[in-house]
Structures are given as structure tokens and as C-alpha cells.
Amino acid sequence: MTGAQQLHNIGRRRAYVIWATALAVYVLAVFHRTSLGVAGLLAAERFDISGSQLATFTVLQLAVYAGMQIPVGVLLDRFGSKALIISGLVAMTAGQLWFATADSFAMGLGARALIGAGDAMVFTSVLRLIALWFLVRQAPVITQLTGMVGQMGAVAAAIPLSAALHAWGWTMTYATAGFLGVVGILGIFLVAKDSPYERGAVEKIKIRALRDSLGQVWRDPGTRLGFSVHFTTQFAPTVFALLWGFPFLVAGQGLTPGQASALLTWMTFVALFAGPTIGRWTGRHPYYRSLMALVLVGAISLVWAIVLALPTQSPLWLLIVLVSVTAVGGPGSLIAFDLARSFHRSERYGRASGMVNMGGFVASLTTMALVGIILDQIAPGGPQTYTLDNFRIAMSSQFLLWGFGAWMIWRYHQRSLDLVAESPGAMDALRRGYTLLPGISRDPDEG
Structure with missing residues (x-):
């Protein structure tokens, strides 16, 4: 502007x-x-x-x-x-x-x-x-x-x-x-009203230039790190809240529809309170954002492992713990956008954010489909015949994506740090708590 x-x-x-x-x-x-x-x-x-x-x-x-x-x-x-x-x-x-x-x-x-x-x-x-x-x-x-x-x-x-x-x-x-x-x-x-500023001439969309710039944004390790973080942290709460959580709790864990709805609502409130806490911590310690994402993924997968390993239906308190820990993945996934901001100047942030935002939804789509396909194979009678054992097998497919996502986070965490180290002063700024890094996310004339 x-x-x-x-x-x-x-x-x-x-x-x-x-x-x-x-x-x-x-x-x-x-x-x-x-x-x-x-x-x-x-x-x-x-x-x-x-x-x-x-x-x-x-x-x-x-x-x-x-x-x-x-x-x-x-x-x-x-x-x-x-x-x-x-x-x-x-x-x-x-x-x-x-x-x-x-x-x-x-x-x-x-x-x-x-x-x-x-x-x-x-x-x-x-x-x-x-x-x-x-x-x-x-x-x-x-x-x-x-x-x-x-x-x-x-x-x-x-x-x-x-x-x-x-x-x-x-x-x-x-x-x-x-x-x-x-x-x-x-x-x-x-x-x-779109803007408090006078609207200038409409910018024409140049397809070839747009394609080239999108390729440059995607090749940046910061974009791929953000994509990986969003991929790994966001899909579990999304899959649970949007599709498979309610059937899992009712048909698998034996809860009433009212109890299952209450737990889905509780997930939302947990995310509301967890968001500012995660935001403040990552704002103060940007160097450890990727590691924070890995800790969140580890906690979510651990609780799921406990619930799915039990031979019987889980007690209500454990299901409350499950949905609470799973819910934290939602605000935790916003770490991805902060990472993207650190590795791109302002004129590329929109494209980078779009690519990062796709990560969690790609993982969510994959998981939803996997769970549905597995349930069809082991419970061909349809949703009315689902049992806890059916859900125990189907929901275990999440571990494939957590494992793959954690590997991607670690891989691009290392590559992004290598990129930061190439720019004078950027690593020191990151360690001191700055998220806009000299030579990387700051414009050249900002010093």
C-alpha cells in the first residue's frame, strides 16, 4: 500500500x-x-x-x-x-x-x-x-x-x-x-470495506510469473518446514472433530450421543485456552518452534497409543484426556504459519501461507480416507456394525502420518537452520527471540 x-x-x-x-x-x-x-x-x-x-x-x-x-x-x-x-x-x-x-x-x-x-x-x-x-x-x-x-x-x-x-x-x-x-x-x-486506502489499478494475473514464483516459494526449506509442522499437528483434531470422533466415541467407546457431543465441545474450549499459551511461548522462544511441534505430536500419539492399546472401552476420564491432548494440535499447528513468516519477505508470505495451510488438510484427507477404507474392509456391514476392535485398527492408521510427519519436521528443521546460518546475524537474531530474520524475512532496506 x-x-x-x-x-x-x-x-x-x-x-x-x-x-x-x-x-x-x-x-x-x-x-x-x-x-x-x-x-x-x-x-x-x-x-x-x-x-x-x-x-x-x-x-x-x-x-x-x-x-x-x-x-x-x-x-x-x-x-x-x-x-x-x-x-x-x-x-x-x-x-x-x-x-x-x-x-x-x-x-x-x-x-x-x-x-x-x-x-x-x-x-x-x-x-x-x-x-x-x-x-x-x-x-x-x-x-x-x-x-x-x-x-x-x-x-x-x-x-x-x-x-x-x-x-x-x-x-x-x-x-x-x-x-x-x-x-x-x-x-x-x-x-x-476492503481497505482504508485508495484502491489502485487492478493487478493483472500473469500465469507464467505466478507459476515460477510459486516454485521458488515451495523450494524454500522454511515453506517445507511450515508445511511439515501443519501436516503433522493439525490432522488429528481435524479428523476427530469433523468426522470420526463422534462415531468412535459412540459406537466404539459406548458413550451416549450427548456425552460425545460434550467431548467435542470440550475440545474446542481446550483449543481456545491452549492457543494463547502456545503463542506466547513460541513468540519468546522461536528457535525451538519445530521442537515444540515435535513435543506436541509425541504427546498426542502417546495418549492415542494408550487408549487404543486398552483391551476394553476407556474410562471417561481417559477419554477426556484423549480429546484434550488431541485438541492442542489445532493451536499447535499455527506454529507453521509463524515459521513461514520467518523465512519469507512480506510480498511472498501469502503464497507461503497457502502452501503451509495445505499441509494439515492433505494429512486430514489422507487419514479420513484411510480410516473409512479400513472400516469398510473389517466391518463390511456398515456403520451400524462398528465395534471398538474395528476402530482400534482403523484409528491406528494415524501413527503412519505422525511418524512420516515427524521425520519431515526434523529433516526440514535441519535444512532451515542451515539456511539461517548462511545469512549474517540471522542465527543470533533467532536465538534472541526475533522471528523476522535479517537477510531472510526482512526487506533489504530494513537493515
Whole structure:
């Protein structure tokens, strides 16, 4: 925005009103994203589908979300946040209304894909509004609040949605959820403004130059380290909350639907409180961010190993520990974006963030599919026949991704440190607690 005329004050009342309106949309997007979590068994019955087909709903939704990250970033720079948020709301509203009336597997797939496409446009658009409308010292706090408050959508998609499904039925529940998007569209249209600065000429998208720059960003070891951290830490809570957690707790561990919904809600609250703690620690000790990620992965995999190794159903207290530790992987995955920021200058951060964000969703998609395929093989009778032994085998597939991801983290941790060591003063700055590194993430004229 250098050289653009400033038309409005930043960091003041208007900024907070715009942010609050966009934040409400993000909460709704998280709700739509996680709205199948407590309805997995009902969906299997409604569409008469197998476990792998049930997994396909969420796999396809997240595949669309992940695949659109880089295109959305390019479109965001060209058209601005307001246009993309409205487009995302239109897609999510149409998708949820379609899902409410869908009566076949194919129609359900189309609806979830549309929801994933709309969801992909929201979060990065909100982050762009924060970057433009708030002061540099305000933006990190507002970003953290955005992530925390956004998780209220997951809370609404647990107990309240479960209660609505049993009280109103499938069609009325999802149709009501869909119509909430109309309110969001009206709010963004009336309140949101892309930037406090005068809008310059629209930048043309040069495909060849974009392709070359994406290759450069991906080859950077900092990008691959961030991708690896996000890949390894994010998939367990995502898979659990979005698809397989509810069936695992009800069909495998013998909990009631109410108890399972309460545990999924508890996961969200754990993530809310864990986020600021992890953020403060990594901010003070950036040199150890990769090691912190490995510690989190080790803790999550250890608790899962204990639960899956028990010959009988786990006591409630142990399941509470399981979901609590698993939930920490969500805020822990945000370490990945901080790593990307340390290895890229500002003009490349958006592309790097898009690539990093794909890591966790690639792992989530893989795990969801693996669990569904395994369940189909060992429980061909469908979700109504799932047992604890079936889930014990299927959920063990997570260890493959934890092991591979931990190896990737360690590998690119070493390569990224080699890159830091090549730039004078960067290693000392990293050890002293700086995340913007001389010669790496700082612009040349910043010294």
C-alpha cells in the first residue's frame, strides 16, 4: 500500500466494526465446516452409505478447501476481501441448503464440495482485512482473537446442532443453518470495506510469473518446514472433530450421543485456552518452534497409543484426556504459519501461507480416507456394525502420518537452520527471540 492515499483511520471504531462483521462470517464458516461432525451416523443412515462413503463427504469438502488455497490468495489480491467473503457466503449458503434436501450420495457430495469452496474464501479474506485496517501492534492480537472466537462455530456444530437434529430433523436443521448465510451476506455488503486506502489499478494475473514464483516459494526449506509442522499437528483434531470422533466415541467407546457431543465441545474450549499459551511461548522462544511441534505430536500419539492399546472401552476420564491432548494440535499447528513468516519477505508470505495451510488438510484427507477404507474392509456391514476392535485398527492408521510427519519436521528443521546460518546475524537474531530474520524475512532496506 506504499504511496496509496489513506481515506480512513485505521485501528479505530470503523476497523472494529468491519472486523466484527467479518468475524461473524468466519464463525459461520467454521460451523458449516464442522456441521457433519455430530451427524455422521445419521448421514450414513439417510444416504444408506458405507464408512468410506461417509468419509468421502468430508474428504471431498476438505480437498476442495485445500485445493483452492492458492487460487483464492491470487484472487484475493486482485478483487479484495469483500468480494471473496460474499462469494464464499453464497457458496456455503447454497451448499448447506442443497445438503438439507439431498437424498442421494451424489447430491450430498455436490453439496459438501460447494460448502468447501465457500469456506476456502473466508479465513484468508478476514486476515487481509485485519492486516489493512489495524495497526501493526494491533494485528497480532486481533488475529489471535479471530482464531479463538471462530472456534465458537465448532461449539455450535456440536451440542446445539445435535439437539436440533433430534428435535427438528435433518432437513429443517440444515436449511435453518443455510439461511444464516443470507444474514451474513447482507452484513458484509452493508458494512465491509476492503481497505482504508485508495484502491489502485487492478493487478493483472500473469500465469507464467505466478507459476515460477510459486516454485521458488515451495523450494524454500522454511515453506517445507511450515508445511511439515501443519501436516503433522493439525490432522488429528481435524479428523476427530469433523468426522470420526463422534462415531468412535459412540459406537466404539459406548458413550451416549450427548456425552460425545460434550467431548467435542470440550475440545474446542481446550483449543481456545491452549492457543494463547502456545503463542506466547513460541513468540519468546522461536528457535525451538519445530521442537515444540515435535513435543506436541509425541504427546498426542502417546495418549492415542494408550487408549487404543486398552483391551476394553476407556474410562471417561481417559477419554477426556484423549480429546484434550488431541485438541492442542489445532493451536499447535499455527506454529507453521509463524515459521513461514520467518523465512519469507512480506510480498511472498501469502503464497507461503497457502502452501503451509495445505499441509494439515492433505494429512486430514489422507487419514479420513484411510480410516473409512479400513472400516469398510473389517466391518463390511456398515456403520451400524462398528465395534471398538474395528476402530482400534482403523484409528491406528494415524501413527503412519505422525511418524512420516515427524521425520519431515526434523529433516526440514535441519535444512532451515542451515539456511539461517548462511545469512549474517540471522542465527543470533533467532536465538534472541526475533522471528523476522535479517537477510531472510526482512526487506533489504530494513537493515
